[in-house]
Amino acid sequence: MIMRVWLRNMAQWLAQGVNRLEYKLFLLELLQAERIQSNSDTTVVYPILQRRQHLLDDTFAQQLQQWSRNKFSQGKTEEVADLAEVIQNLCIDIQQFPLGSRANNLEIAITGYHTLLEVYTREAFPKDWARSQNNLGNAYRDRIRGERADNLELAITALNLSLEVYTREGFPYEWAGSQNNLGNACLYRIRGGRADNLDSAITAYNLSLEVYTREDFPYEWARTQNNLGNAYRDRIRGERADNLELAIAAYNLSLEVLTRKAFPYEWARSQNNLGNACLYRIRGGRADNLELAIAAYNQSLEVLTRKAFPEQWATTQNNLGTAYSDRIRGERADNLELAIAAYNQSLEVLTRKAFPEDWARSQTNLGNAYSDRIRGERADNLELAIAALNLSLEVYTRDAFPEDWARSQNNLGGAYQTRIRGERADNLELAIAALNQSLEVLTRKAFPEQWATTQNNLGNAYRDRIRGQRAENLELAISAFNQSLEVYTRDAFSEQWARSQNNLGTAYGNRILGERAENLELAITALNLSLEVYTREAFPKDWARSQNNLGNAYRNRILGERADNLKLAIAAYNLSLEVYTQTAFPIECFLTGRNLGNTANLIEDWETAIKGYNLAIEAVENIRLEALNPQRQQEILSDAMDVYHGIVQSYLNLNQPDRALEYVERSKTRYLVQLLTDRDIYPKGNIPQTIINELDRLRRAIIGEEQKLAIQEQTRNRGIILTPDQQKQPILNDYTRLNHLKQELNQLIDREITTIDPTFSLTQKVQTIPLSEIQSLIDQQTVILEWYIAGDSIMAFIVTNEGLIPPNPPSKGGNSEVKGVKVWQSSAEDREKLINFIKNYRDAYENNKTEWIKNLNSCLNQLSEILHIDELLELIPKSCSRLILIPHWFLHIIPLHCLPLNNGQFLYQRFTKGVGYVPSCQLLKLVKLSQRENFTRLFAIKNPTRKDLKTLLGANLEIERISQGFATEKTIIIGELEASEQTLENRRQELQASHCIHFSCHGKFNNESPRDSALMLADPDGNLGELANLTLAEVFEKFDLRECRLVTFSACESGIIESKADSISDEYVGLPSGFLFAGSSSVVSTLWTVDPLATTLFMTKFYHDLKRISIRDEGSIAIVLNHTQTWLRTLNSKKLARIKNSQKFQQLLDRVFESKRDRRKFQDLLEAAVKREPYPFANPYYWTAFIATGV
Known part of the structure; x- marks a missing residue:
């Protein structure tokens, strides 16, 4: 163990030794090169730095310091002075080296200058000491590490020290250089008054120019003129317009010497600066000035390439972005895209780590561009703006960069003011808070112009404010606009003056206090004044x-x-x-x-x-x-x-x-119509089927991802009270997967399709459908009744294939006629009655189901009166035997075809060829194009096993009877444990080939998030939860049912469509929309939580009769459905008892029920129904829920 540790430490020591040797050899190579090259000539040193720029880091700085100190301590005075001169030149070259880490390069230079000052004492080497202080000042001015404000103070200190030796009398040339450098430090100084600092910079530059004359020192004169231009461009005191003209004059003077041929780098920098002055110029045409700025930036970029001068290239890209953001000529949308592209390019170089201040500036500008962006989703753009501005504030802190912090707060206030996501009232409070914070720094005395801008923005926020008293907010807005106009005079700031006049006019137009007539006159006056500029x-x-x-x-x-x-x-x-x-x-x-x-x-x-x-x-x-x-x-x-x-x-x-x-x-139904239109667009030519399949897969995956994003959008933060900090955060959708799928799709098209069909497009514009085309969709026996709930009335459009319809009888709302179309219009009172009816209907359904069932019949009678159904029927020719209903808004959730008539019948009984539904005429057209004729293959989902839901007692019986109408070899039944989404995926090919798909399962409509509405598939252990459900979003993504004639939902709430009070676009979002898109030409669904026994009886009868007619005929589904509704409604207790007690039926029950308990429960349901004499299912609750949508 000890040996292993010793070996590891030895290995590290040896590695460090090798590392130190590499740095030492690099340093010696550089010093040798410095000895060879002459002053201001970097042709020898720069290639070495470029080749080994990875070694320019803190370790190199330490090596330089240690090696220098060691040599200084050993050498003679003459040798030390000679070596110090070489090191000084090396530090200057590294400081100005445009590649590698700018922060590292500056730290190396600063370390080197401090080391030199240990040798170059003021007493022994006053001139060299002063030179090192001057160079140190320049390095601190540009320094990236540390606090910016501290660095600039250190720069000014060093430069003032150099000027104690570099006097005008003793060293005029050097004195002028240090004055110029001092001006640069004052130009960017943070501490002290900004106006004072800028005037100090101008004074220093003008002093420098007393020595740096054009005749004696043309290059230095030109450089200082360029710097003087920068100071006048930003100057606060004096007339802004005059200052900008002085800036432009100074830049143009510098360019007379700094030509592209003689001084390409300096010429490019001056062009960039000239562009900045033109960008903000007041005199001359604004559009012309912006074009001049763009031209100057583009010229600058011809020299300042990314490869040669990455930092300067990035800075100019940032400036170019600002010019495109403000550009007047050209398409506004195009200009903003160019601006965003330029900012993003600048951020590729100006990273937070390497250039934090410049990174923050580009983030600020990017945020402003996103705030104004036209292309893309407006809500997303504003969130991107907020995100970028918040990022800038991570660097632009109040302590380190108070002016930039305040400016970003101002911009953030503008973004919050126009924000779409989040609560509008909260956003406006955030805007006001940000703008007031901005004004704590941007005071009138220190920053009058920016103070006025922020006052103007604050006025806009107060004008729109929701919280507080409206009258008081408008007074605050007017006060803020008037304050901005105290600085923004017409002579000094004509454009900004006009903007504030415009805003003042809008505030007076809304003003509550004072005389209304007088306020409007003040508004007109202010707006006309704005139009003078x-x-x-x-x-x-x-x-x-x-x-x-x-x-x-x-x-x-x-x-x-x-x-x-x-x-x-x-x-x-x-x-x-x-x-x-x-x-x-x-x-x-x-x-x-x-x-x-x-x-x-x-x-x-x-x-x-x-x-x-x-x-x-x-x-x-x-x-x-x-x-x-x-x-x-x-x-x-x-x-x-x-x-x-x-x-x-x-x-x-x-x-x-x-x-x-x-x-x-x-x-109506814009999204679904577009999807169906685009679904069947395929490339022409000999495209392999594998490519077509991949095309379909990617298109569906994109639609599925769009649905998921829609769910995210609709359910985000619902019912959650956000903290103030949470309210500030950007609310961004994650488009990563969507963008990846779109990129994959575009690559597929470019790679596999464009070469064969160069005209292929993924989408086409949906054209409006004229009356003549609508009429061509129906025959002479068919009539379309399309409702439209407008702002103050209910409208009903009646379309036939005939010529003229007989004139209208008098109606409450008036009428219009033209060949083939008749319009009935209600009173405003009827519309109000309808709104109240729907509210009460929904409240009862959601909160008191028993009472709702009891009153359903009277509810439908009431609605029939509100909609004047009998009056509408008088407008329909007697020859019409088929009716297509197109509901609108919340009428989608009502069984309109079952509305009672004055003669005791129901609406569907007036039409012998059936009453069906379509979401719109556009959808009718598209569904007719894909009408299916075959009806021999059945795919059925039967009673999925769920731990959280009761077994559907009649599902097995239902499927047994339905399957008898199809050949065994063409019937697939997935039941109980197997009835899962994974099984559907595994048997996708069989599902796609089916002509009839039947779901006998639980279903639910999600009113809060309709795209989460689902059919409840198998989850026997309860482990999958919501993941077990087949949602609408998944249907859009995964199902391809182009062989399917009919999809039937023997499931609760499967036909409900989104119809909330705030969703009046009638986009037809519900399970039927997904299956229509998937390819089925008809869908049978339910409008509420249906009775299990009634549903079983209904479905068995429906399919029994369906096999006895021609399924090819339009409206055949609706005809059979209507007949089945009549059968169930009129089924009497005696007949139901005979069915129940028949031996054949009992044998059937023995066969389909494995559980005696479930069989007994089903028998109990039957017995209870028989007792509801004389017609067990007469209540509309049992038979009206079923509707047929499609053809």
Whole structure:
């Protein structure tokens, strides 16, 4: 043991010895090279440093110090001085070396200068001492390790010490150099007043220029002019516009000497600095200035390449990103993508470890770009912004970088103000807190311009604030805007002045205190003032924003003629929309288009209203497509549903119900329609089947991952009270797997498909479905009844294949007609009754099931009256014998086909060829394209074994009877223990080949997270829990049922569709949607927790009759289902008793029930039903729950 330890220690000692030898040889090689090369010539040393840059670390610094001290102690004075000169030059070269670790290089230089100062005493070597102090000051100025503020103080101290020897009289050249360097340190100084520091820098540079004249020292003069430009660019005192012009003049002077040919590196740095000045320039056209900045940065990058000058390349990329963020010309969305790309590139070099301050700056800028980003999901972009800004604050602490900390707090406040995720009220409080923190540092005295910016942002947050008194918040907003305007004068800061005027106008437009009429006049005045600066040519986006806000003020104006004000509002909105296009500014286009539509409605200018609403719809559909998960797509559409209502009503007002119906359809089932449209897009040409299979697998995997992200989005933090710290954290979805799958899919297409079919695309735009196409989906005996619940009425669109429908009888809400379509519209009162009805219906179902069952019949009667079913039937030609129902919103959860009529019948009885359902006409079209004709292969899931659920008593009987209609060799029954999701996966091929799939199992609808709605498969030990369930999300990902004619759910709540009050986009999210997407052309499902006996009887009868008709015929499923409902409803006690007591039935029970206990329980159910005379299943609860969806 002792020997092993000794050997290990010896090995480490020898290794260290070898290591020290390597460093020593490297140092000696460098010193020899320094002796060879002349001053300012790095051609000998730099290749050595580049080749062995891995040795430039703390160990090298120690070796340099130890070796130097040793040599200094042994040599003669002349030899020591000569060696010290060589070491000084080596330290300078390492300090300026552009490769390797910048932090390490600076530490080596600092160590070297301190070592030299042990030899170069002020008394013995005053000039060399001063030179080392000057170099030490430069190194501390750029130092990365340690506190930035401390390093800059050390730099200033060292430089002032050098100036005690380097006097103007004794050493004019060196004095000028140290003055220039002192200016650089003051330029970046953190301690002391920022304005004082910048003026000290300018003083130092101007002193330097008294010696560094262009005639005597052109290079040094040019370098100092460049530095002077930096100081004027950031200067606080004086007029901002004047300072920036002085900066630009200084940069241009420096570039007269620092040409690309003579001084490529310095030329590139000056171009970068010139770009910075143009970026913030006030005079001249803003758009022109930004183009000049971009041009300057791009020129700089021609020299400052990543390979040659990685740090400077990264810094310029950061600056270029800022210019693209602010750019006016070109597409705004494109510019922001270029900005984000540039920031991300800069962060590849400016890592937190190597360049923490620069890393934090790039993170701040990246956060700002994500805040403004147009492409991608808006909610995600804002979370990415918050994440980046919070990262910057890990470096930008208040103590170390107070100004940068305050600026990041200001930016963070802006991101929280517009944040979508989290509670809106919480986010606004976080915004106000961040902005107030910012103002603790960015005081009016020290940072007037930034103080004014933060006051402006604080005003925006108070204007939108939810907590506190609304009137008081608006007063605080107005006060903040007015304070910002005390600094932002029109002459000094015209652009910022205009921004604050715009914001002040919006605050006055909403003001509660004071006279409303006077406030609106103040709003109009402020907005018109903003437009004097915000011209379309110079500031198109800001001009459009002010025009939109001006439109709002005119729309609400009290003084003047109402009609004239509304015309002025419409004119302003139209001007705004010339810039706010659906592609360039989709969010703003949506909001302004909505404003235009609503305002035109007030004067009954329906054409203009349609224009506004249509632009808003086009924009919101673009926004929706950027969302990466279907839940966000659904939320985006729900938030915009009022514009669909508006355009539908406007077309009806113009007596164009056909166009109104197009927009009704456009608002429904968008996600599912897109999925079905894209599902059957395949490449042309001779593509191997293995490639097609992989294409399908990846597409389904992507859809499955989207569903999982949707569940995550919908269920995140539900019911959880977040702490203040938790509220601050970014809420980011993990798109890693989704992005990986998409990348894999794109690679497959590029590798295997594009060469054969270069035109292949994964998706295509879903076109609106016109009336003529809808009519082509049905024959002359079929009618479509499509409901639409608008903002103030219930609408019913009746579509036939006929020409003109007979004129309407008088109705409560008015009517419209055109060939083949008729519209009935309710009163607002009826809509209110419907909302209340649904609320009471749901409350009873969820909280008092017994009472709900008891009152179901009267509920359906009440709904029939609210929907005026008998009145609607009068609009349908008597020749129509088949009805297709398209519910809307919460009507999806009601058995509309069973609504009672005044004549004592039910709605379905009026139509001999059946009443079925489809989610939308678009879905009807797509399902018809995949209609199946075969019906010979059965795949059945029977009574999965569950520890947590009761056995379904009738499931075995049900499956036994159903299977009798199919040939034994074409029947697969998976039962009890085997009825698991893993079995379905193992028998996927048989499942895919099936024509009829029947689930006899428990089911549940998850109202909080509909995509988690599931069929409950086998989990005998209870170990799997939720993992045992076949969820809707998994159906989308895993099932391919393109041979399937019918999927039947003999399961509870299997047909319920998401229909919450806040989900009005009608996206049709529920188990039927998954199986329709999987390929089945029909789905039979249930709308509530069904009675087990009634379900068993219903399913056996349904399948018995189904085998006796032609399954190929459209509507055949619905016909049989309706007949079965009549049979069950009218089944009397005597007939049920005969069935129960028959020998054949009893033998059947003996065969299907293995447990005598379960057999007895089933018999008890039958006996109880027989006693409910005269019709055991007359209550709608037993027979109305079953619906047929599809064709």
